[in-house]
Amino acid sequence: MKKIVIIGGGIAGLSAGIFAQKNGFESIIVEKHHTLGGECTGWDRQGYHIDGCIHWFVGTKEGTPIHDLWTTVGALDGVEIYHPESFMAVEHDGVTVNFYRDLDRLKSSWLGISPEDKEEIEEFCSDIKRLHSFSVPAGKPLDLMNPIEKIKYIFSMKDVGPIMQKYGKISVTELAKKFKHPALREAIASFMPEGDYGAISVLFPLGTFTSGQSSIPKGGSKALAKRMVERYLSLGGTVEASCEVVEADIKGGTVKGIKCTNGKRFEADYFIAACDAKVLYEKLLKGRYPDLEFEKRYNNPDTYPLASNIYIGIGYEGEMNDVPRTLKFPVETVDINQNQKPIEHLQMTHYGYEPNFAPEGHTVITFAINQFEPELDAWEALIKDKEAYAKEKMRIGEAVIDAMETRFPNKKGKLKLLDVATPQTYVRYCNAYRGAFMGFWPTISGKSLNHTGRIKGLDNMLLSGQWLQPPGGLPVAVITGKDTIMRICKKEKQQFVTS
Ligand SMILES: Cc1cc2nc3c(=O)[nH]c(=O)nc-3n(C[C@H](O)[C@H](O)[C@H](O)COP(=O)(O)OP(=O)(O)OC[C@H]3O[C@@H](n4cnc5c(N)ncnc54)[C@H](O)[C@@H]3O)c2cc1C
Known part of the structure; x- marks a missing residue:
């Protein structure tokens, strides 16, 4: 049985671990913190629980690929979903603008605030509605698709493509300025901080929210991560917590083992870095295997901001x-x-x-x-x-x-x-x-990163997690964890299974 060491027990690491076990590998997650979950967490203070992550969770609609994926990793087991009536309410000069889940209600409430913005409001709502047919792709990553699968994938994006083009070219500020009423302007502008952020960052969250694809799994972030840990352990996975990886031991383009601060060393056939990308490139690999796509982004924080x-x-x-x-x-x-x-x-x-x-x-x-x-x-x-x-x-x-x-x-x-x-x-x-709490934020001037996680010069180590695709977040983490195991299965010439 081939062995995989996973560095980092956040959502990406847990997803990778679960699919590693399902696909017949022996795996271990090595995590620096004493609990798993990474940024998907929460903590108790003075009798209260502070949820440190989920504000909206893409994948709550049954029948969508991303919901199936969350179900497979145990994140939604027996969980009640809370559907807030509004994504957010924004107050401005005594007016409250609501981003209601019910798009008709959103439209009529906005028309009530500003009848003179009728044309813009209708266009905005109709474009959000066009995104309802879109669901986050969570099947095969593009690099593993055959030509027919690629054509099908492109075809599945036919409704979304024009919207992405339209709103990918204008900034949030420009979108806001299309509205005459100051409260509507403010509500849209307040989606993102000041900057060159594409208006698609407004449309996508509202598209998934108003189509029921994003809501809130009750019990919160820490409980969600805990369910994934339980799923991983139940499949025979092992965890080494409170163990920070500091170095990869490399010989001739192959990682032989990893060393930890507590002196422990782990060897394996494959290594998945489900930790921060910078930690991987600079700390574990000592800057010897730089990635140009990441370098470009680290060196141009104005074009590729992170928050x-x-x-x-x-x-x-x-x-x-x-x-x-x-x-x-x-x-x-x-x-x-x-x-x-x-x-x-x-x-x-x-x-x-x-x-x-x-x-x-x-x-x-x-x-x-x-x-x-x-x-x-x-x-x-x-x-x-x-x-x-x-x-x-x-x-x-x-x-x-x-x-x-x-x-x-x-x-x-x-x-x-x-x-x-x-x-x-x-x-x-x-x-x-x-x-950073997500990956690089999408801007109009920046090119979207879509990274496979492969590391040039190393044949058995891959990067996984929120940095691989903008804007990061939980869906990217769970998807890339799975994708990494799909890539390893391909290398091993074995069929990838999900059950
Ligand atoms: C306040 C806040 C709100 C958020 N809200 C949302 C939201 O509403 N919706 C949404 O989708 N996303 C949200 N996110 C983002 C989401 O939490 C992250 O994108 C996601 O959890 C990242 O998962 P990951 O596994 O890629 O990385 P991480 O969670 O960063 O996991 C990496 C893991 O690797 C470990 N590690 C790092 N270095 C080492 C090492 N050297 N050795 C061993 N272990 C190591 C870390 O301790 C960590 O456990 C939010 C995040 C924050 C902080």
């Missing part, structure tokens, strides 16, 4: 059934920077639909504030002074509570700070390059 988060958990002594699950509201005096400017909005998500995330009658709330260069540099510098770092986290947490009390005066005195994670938290726990 991390400040992630704040707050406990509220009360229920929030009257507030949309995800709400973006304007703030005036919060001294937190994004792209070197003070933020003008805060985005909160509450978990009122999760009874076990908070003590009875209470609600847990999270705030995510995207961080880009140069704030990522600032966090990198700040963590060197532990006291100043802790103080800054506290200051940010308190500033967010103040802003929330200004927006919701009736909640004053009932909010408590539970935790503040920073970009450096993701560096520390997941070895994430610059604390």
